[in-house]
Amino acid sequence: xxxxxxxxxxxxxxxxxxxxxxxxxxxxxxxxxxxxxxxxxxxxxxxxxxxxxxxxxxxxxxxxxxxxxxxxxxxxxxxxxxxxxxxxxxxxxxxxxxxxxxxxxxxxxxxxxxxxxxxxxxxxxxxxxxxxxxxxxxxxxxxxxxxxxxxxxxxxxxxxxxxxxxxxxxxxxxxxxxxxxxxxxxxxxxxxxxxxxxxxxxxxxxxxxxxxxxxxxxxxxxxxxxxxxxxxxxxxxxxxxxxxxxxxxxxxxxxxxxxxxxxxxxxxxxxxxxxxxxxxxxxxxxxxxxxxxxxxxxxxxxxxxxxxxxxxxxxxxxxxxxxxxxxxxxxxxxxxxxxxxxxxxxxxxxxxxxxxxxxxxxxxxxxxxxxxxxxxxxxxxxxxxxxxx
Amino acid sequence: xxxxxxxxxxxxxxxxxxxxxxxxxxxxxxxxxxxxxxxxxxxxxxxxxxxxxxxxxxxxxxxxxxxxxxxxxxxxxxxxxxxxxxxxxxxxxxxxxxxxxxxxxxxxxxxxxxxxxxxxxxxxxxxxxxxxxxxxxxxxxxxxxxxxxxxxxxxxxxxxxxxxxxxxxxxxxxxxxxxxxxxxxxxxxxxxxxxxxxxxxxxxxxxxxxxxxxxxxxxxxxxxxxxxxxxxxxxxxxxxxxxxxxxxxxxxxxxxxxxxxxxxxxxxxxxxxxxxxxxxxxxxxxxxxxxxxxxxxxxxxxxxxxxxxxxxxxxxxxxxxxxxxxxxx
Numbered sequence: 001x002x003x004x005x006x007x008x009x010x011x012x013x014x015x016x017x018x019x020x021x022x023x024x025x026x027x028x029x030x031x032x033x034x035x036x037x038x039x040x041x042x043x044x045x046x047x048x049x050x051x052x053x054x055x056x057x058x059x060x061x062x063x064x065x066x067x068x069x070x071x072x073x074x075x076x077x078x079x080x081x082x083x084x085x086x087x088x089x090x091x092x093x094x095x096x097x098x099x100x101x102x103x104x105x106x107x108x109x110x111x112x113x114x115x116x117x118x119x120x121x122x123x124x125x126x127x128x129x130x131x132x133x134x135x136x137x138x139x140x141x142x143x144x145x146x147x148x149x150x151x152x153x154x155x156x157x158x159x160x161x162x163x164x165x166x167x168x169x170x171x172x173x174x175x176x177x178x179x180x181x182x183x184x185x186x187x188x189x190x191x192x193x194x195x196x197x198x199x200x201x202x203x204x205x206x207x208x209x210x211x212x213x214x215x216x217x218x219x220x221x222x223x224x225x226x227x228x229x230x231x232x233x234x235x236x237x238x239x240x241x242x243x244x245x246x247x248x249x250x251x252x253x254x255x256x257x258x259x260x261x262x263x264x265x266x267x268x269x270x271x272x273x274x275x276x277x278x279x280x281x282x283x284x285x286x287x288x289x290x291x292x293x294x295x296x297x298x299x300x301x302x303x304x305x306x307x308x309x310x311x312x313x314x315x316x317x318x319x320x321x322x323x324x325x326x327x328x329x330x331x332x333x334x335x336x337x338x339x340x341x342x343x344x345x346x347x348x349x350x351x352x353x354x355x356x357x358x359x360x361x362x363x364x365x366x367x368x369x370x371x372x373x374x375x376x377x378x379x380x381x382x383x384x385x386x387x388x389x
Numbered sequence: 390x391x392x393x394x395x396x397x398x399x400x401x402x403x404x405x406x407x408x409x410x411x412x413x414x415x416x417x418x419x420x421x422x423x424x425x426x427x428x429x430x431x432x433x434x435x436x437x438x439x440x441x442x443x444x445x446x447x448x449x450x451x452x453x454x455x456x457x458x459x460x461x462x463x464x465x466x467x468x469x470x471x472x473x474x475x476x477x478x479x480x481x482x483x484x485x486x487x488x489x490x491x492x493x494x495x496x497x498x499x500x501x502x503x504x505x506x507x508x509x510x511x512x513x514x515x516x517x518x519x520x521x522x523x524x525x526x527x528x529x530x531x532x533x534x535x536x537x538x539x540x541x542x543x544x545x546x547x548x549x550x551x552x553x554x555x556x557x558x559x560x561x562x563x564x565x566x567x568x569x570x571x572x573x574x575x576x577x578x579x580x581x582x583x584x585x586x587x588x589x590x591x592x593x594x595x596x597x598x599x600x601x602x603x604x605x606x607x608x609x610x611x612x613x614x615x616x617x618x619x620x621x622x623x624x625x626x627x628x629x630x631x632x633x634x635x636x637x638x639x640x641x642x643x644x645x646x647x648x649x650x651x652x653x654x655x656x657x658x659x660x661x662x663x664x665x666x667x668x669x670x671x672x673x674x675x676x677x678x679x680x681x682x683x684x685x686x687x688x689x690x691x692x693x694x695x696x697x698x699x700x701x702x703x704x705x706x707x708x709x710x711x712x713x714x715x716x717x718x
Contacts, residue, residue, distance in 0.1 A: 216484060224443065
């Protein structure tokens with residue numbers, strides 16, 4: 001009977017803490033829906049860019065053929081069993097622009113088809129000696145999607161050439177890694193995500209610190225002293241950003257001590273860490289606005305943490321869900337999450353050796369999102385905790 | 390007559406169907422200690438929260454009458470920030486930053502009220518001396534005893550040298566030693582500040598307050614000096630006649646018989662006599678007036694009392710008369 005009474009009492013308490021109950025119940029279903037949104041076909045479609053420099057050639061019967069174009073079509077024709085495309089193929093004309101897309105991870109692979117491909121295939125088919133230029137695969141080797149895209153694309157190209165020439169690999173393949181991506185160990189690949197993770201954990205500290213002021217009544221004291229929202233939340237936030245930067249520095253120092261080396265300037269890494277911290281502080285304030293107790297803040301913070309971890313590519317890459325394009329740049333669904341840009345910026349700096357110019361978009365996006373999240377956090381907190389009842 | 394420092398007009402606060410405070414109109418005079426006396430849940434804390442601007446009244450207003458506000462009559466909520474900064478509040482619950490030391494707490498809250506760091510520190514040091522906490526100045530709040538924390542809680546309301554000090558149940562949870570210290574300290578404050586004290590302890594209100602406002606069920610029942618209240622609504626004075634030293638076992642009963650002619654239902658004579666443990670307690674509306682007649686009647690009966698004490702009725706008596714209930718019920 002006691003067990004039953006405790007059972008009912010526990011259910012009653014849960015029912016009366018509705019926000020937490022709802023969060024607990026919808027957590028997994030929401031993620032199921034989100035995963036379904038990532039993979040509408042149930043499988044990933046990998047972004048492949050083709051820089052087709054193939055000049056084409058005339059066949060013996062006088063027809064003009066372009067192996068490059070046929071290879072493009074062959075890549076587009078690759079499908080999963082359910083008919084969904086394996087590769088999302090895009091033609092490009094400028095290698096520099098294509099590499100930017102690779103760095104931004106808007107595509108996983110660039111296939112550069114050489115000018116003499118058709119001619120070389122034709123020569124090989126006729127049994128002549130071939131001095132063929134290679135088909136070049138370019139990509140960020142630390143991008144987990146690169147390997148899959150490269151295997152799928154090179155297999156398709158290889159099959160086409162083999163079918164056209166009836167020879168084993170008459171045209172060579174070359175691989176050109178972006179930046180220092182080829183030299184990165186698996187450990188080094190995870191460091192950018194871990195740095196962002198270090199700042200993400202700050203949302204717990206911020207939310208719990210701020211809610212503690214409300215729960216203990218000290219917030220009332222400060223209200224009586226006519227402390228403004230700006231002073232109160234600005235002061236707490238500045239301290240938290242400092243701790244966030246310290247967490248980033250400590251993480252870098254730890255990684256450095258065991259062999260990690262950055263390809264880009266470290267000051268830029270610290271700037272990215274600081275800006276991410278500001279946005280995370282904003283998220284912490286939003287959590288604090290929804291919480292009455294420190295325990296509640298702790299529990300609620302798990303939800304955005306999981307969201308940020310899974311959807312910012314900090315832990316593993318997620319396919320882009322493009323919403324619209326601005327100035328040629330695709331804006332994705334997960335671009336509203338500050339860590340998305342932090343991860344991208346840190347990947348570029350730490351792995352690809354980018355400087356300030358290479359991450360200016362990410363920094364701008366981080367600055368805007370930080371301002372928006374922080375302003376939202378301050379506004380919500382002022383409405384929920386700082387107004388006279 | 391001292392100047393009015395703060396006036397409330399028709400303050401009302403409702404929580405759904407419950408009216409926590411109903412039409413509270415009150416004046417607080419400069420330099421006085423005003424006690425808000427009432428049982429738990431009477432609306433005392435709600436009233437002071439509205440006075441301090443922490444709670445928005447559903448009706449009525451608070452008019453501070455000091456500094457620039459004296460001219461403008463600024464409501465405490467809304468644009469009354471400068472006014473709120475001149476009020477010091479000691480909440481009923483201990484509200485401290487656990488991991489700050491005593492001095493750090495005072496310095497910090499002083500800075501929040503706009504004091505410079507050095508000045509806040511100097512004042513903090515002085516206040517810690519005044520409430521015997523100087524030796525704990527560098528101890529974190531979480532390491533202090535409950536009584537010390539409560540004393541520090543009180544000092545937090547004073548560091549910015551407010552015009553009006555509002556103390557919500559300042560003696561609640563205090564050990565006897567700390568209670569004496571806090572009570573003496575509040576009395577010392579009264580000479581230089583205006584103080585509002587809420588309490589459900591009639592003894593505390595009686596000893597500390599210059600005037601007492603009795604509140605019950607959110608309504609102000611009466612406000613006056615403790616003495617006037619007891620005289621006005623109580624059952625008069627109590628005269629305690631001690632026969633402990635008298636070698637006569639029948640002294641009490643003989644005294645009762647001797648005084649029986651002085652009974653008067655109309656209120657001019659004795660209204661009741663209680664005898665217990667060698668002491669006769671004679672109740673009368675004006676015991677002083679009939680004291681000569683009492684002593685005469687006792688002398689005529691050959692009785693010589695040991696000691697005679699005259700005391701007034703307590704505020705508890707007043708509350709019972711007003712509400713039909715005890716304060717602790």
